[in-house]
Amino acid sequence: xxxxxxxFEMQVVSNTxxxxxxxxxxxxxxxxxxxxxxxxxxxxxxxxxxxADFFLKHPTKAWLVDEIATEIKTSRPTVYRHLNKLKGxxxxxxxxxFDDATRQNKKAYRIRYGNIxxxxxxxxxHVKVAIENYGKTVEHLQKLLEKTKEGTx
Numbered sequence: 001x002x003x004x005x006x007x008f009e010m011q012v013v014s015n016t017x018x019x020x021x022x023x024x025x026x027x028x029x030x031x032x033x034x035x036x037x038x039x040x041x042x043x044x045x046x047x048x049x050x051x052a053d054f055f056l057k058h059p060t061k062a063w064l065v066d067e068i069a070t071e072i073k074t075s076r077p078t079v080y081r082h083l084n085k086l087k088g089x090x091x092x093x094x095x096x097x098f099d100d101a102t103r104q105n106k107k108a109y110r111i112r113y114g115n116i117x118x119x120x121x122x123x124x125x126h127v128k129v130a131i132e133n134y135g136k137t138v139e140h141l142q143k144l145l146e147k148t149k150e151g152t153x
Contacts, residue, residue, distance in 0.1 A: 008126045009088045011036030028052050037085055047082045055111045062095045062108035090126055091119045
C-alpha cells in the first residue's frame with residue numbers, strides 16, 4: 001500500500017547547540033549549513049540573503065518572488081530554487097497578497113506563523129513523524145526477514 005508522500009526534506013546531523021555564539025549572522029549561517037539549506041562548496045550569498053534578510057529579519061512580512069529577485073539582483077528561477085528548499089523544510093508558508101501593481105492576488109511567502117521558533121516547532125513535528133515512519137518500516141523489515149527465515153527452514 002502506498003501512502004501520502006510529504007515533500008518534507010531536511011538534513012539531520014549530530015550537532016552542538018550554537019548557544020555560545022552571540023553573532024546573529026554566524027549562528028544563522030552555521031544553522032542553515034547544519035540543516036542542509038546552505039550547500040557545502042556553493043556560494044552561500046544568495047540563499048543566505050533570502051533567508052536572513054527577508055524572512056528572518058522580517059518574519060511577519062509576506063514576500064513576493066519578484067520583490068526578492070529585484071532586491072538581491074537575481075533571477076526569479078534562482079529565488080524559486082531557494083524558496084523551494086525552504087518550503088521543503090516546511091519553515092515557510094504560502095500566503096495570498098494583493099499586488100497593487102497588477103491588481104491581482106499573488107502568491108507570497110513568509111516564515112510560518114511569522115515566528116522562527118513557532119515555525120521550528122512545526123519542523124520538529126515533521127521530523128518526529130518521519131522518524132516514527134522509519135521505525136515502522138524497520139519493524140516491517142524485521143518481520144519480513146523473520147518470515148523469510150521461517151520459510152527456508
